[in-house]
Amino acid sequence: MxxxxxxxxxxxxxxxxxxxxxxxxxxxxxxxxxxxxxxxxxxxxxxxxxxxxxxxxxxxxxxxxxxxxxxxxxxxxxxxxxxxxxxxxxxxxxxxxxxxxxxxxxxxxxxxxxxxTVAHVDVGKVNDRYFINVASFGNLVDISQRVNEQAKNVLGVLAYYIKGIEEFPRLKSIRATFELDDGHMEEDIFFALVMNGKSAGAFRKLAPFSDISDGLLDVLIFKKCPVIEIVLLLMQVVNGEHPKSDHIIYAKASRIKVSCQADLTSDLDGEAGPPLPLEIQVEQKRLQIIK
CATH class of the missing domain: 3.40.50.10330 (Probable inorganic polyphosphate/atp-NAD kinase; domain 1)
Structure with missing residues (x-):
């Protein structure tokens, strides 16, 4: 073979x-x-x-x-x-x-x-594209696309932290509408992540309740809050304590629809994704990963 x-x-x-x-x-x-x-x-x-x-x-x-x-x-x-x-x-x-x-x-x-030996794992689908780990949109989510290769090679994941801190003064909220399975909500947010895995960028405990084979995606919505509180929120994210924050909506769903009036594109696994609106779903246990 x-x-x-x-x-x-x-x-x-x-x-x-x-x-x-x-x-x-x-x-x-x-x-x-x-x-x-x-x-x-x-x-x-x-x-x-x-x-x-x-x-x-x-x-x-x-x-x-x-x-x-x-x-x-x-x-x-x-x-x-x-x-x-x-x-x-x-x-x-x-x-x-x-x-x-x-x-x-x-x-x-x-x-x-x-x-x-293999693990049968889910894969997410956004419109006509797929993602293995994370789909996101809003402010800060395309950092991995904008950190140059030399910085990533020299600094590793630290490059993502540095770039993120540089962006804080320009952080603006957007009004977004979410449909999660049968639920509906509208929020002023900074950004949102739809997780298949547990980590993204340098944050290893970003989706602490994620199970990559359960047929569900973990949705993290970072609501608008005073910029001064973002540093504390990021510390909570590093420690995996953010799901209990008042500034976070943490939910699970198999189908998610996202729309907003702003002209936004998405990010899929650090690669440029499709523009909003987004229709996101799970293809359960579609991949076999050798473990």
């Missing part, structure tokens, strides 16, 4: 290409033929996957960060590919892989990727 290896050479500290031979050797020693593909664009990746005999493919390995996994999963969903995914978390934050406790050292990554 063949194993496809899709790797982003620019992810994180850009060291994964130096480890390619070790990965290939480990799989060859198990009688698996690795077919590597250097990621440089979604069109090229889609063409590569279309040309593969999927009947002979055992699993698909992905080396990169959340954005890389996001692109691969969207392509797999578009092509209706159902294969286990092995993750080599070589990006900056690696939130999705954090959920499964995948090691950060290359030997540990290889050990996990060689396994046959």
């Amino acid at each position: 063949n194993v496809l290896l899709l790797y982003n050479p620019k992810a994180g500290t850009r060291v994964f290409p130096d480890e390619l031979d070790r990965v290939i050797e480990a799989f060859q020693n198990k009688g698996k033929q690795v077919i590597p593909h250097r990621l440089s664009g979604t069109d090229q990746m889609e063409a590569f996957l279309k040309n593969q005999d999927m009947e002979s493919v055992e699993k698909i390995l992905v080396a990169g960060g959340d954005g890389t996994i996001h692109q691969v999963v969207n392509t797999m969903m578009h092509l209706d590919i159902h294969k286990p995914i092995g993750i080599f978390p070589t990006g900056t934050a690696n939130d999705f892989s954090q959920y499964f406790g995948i090691p950060k050292d290359i030997d540990g990554m290889i050990k996990v990727a060689l396994r046959d």
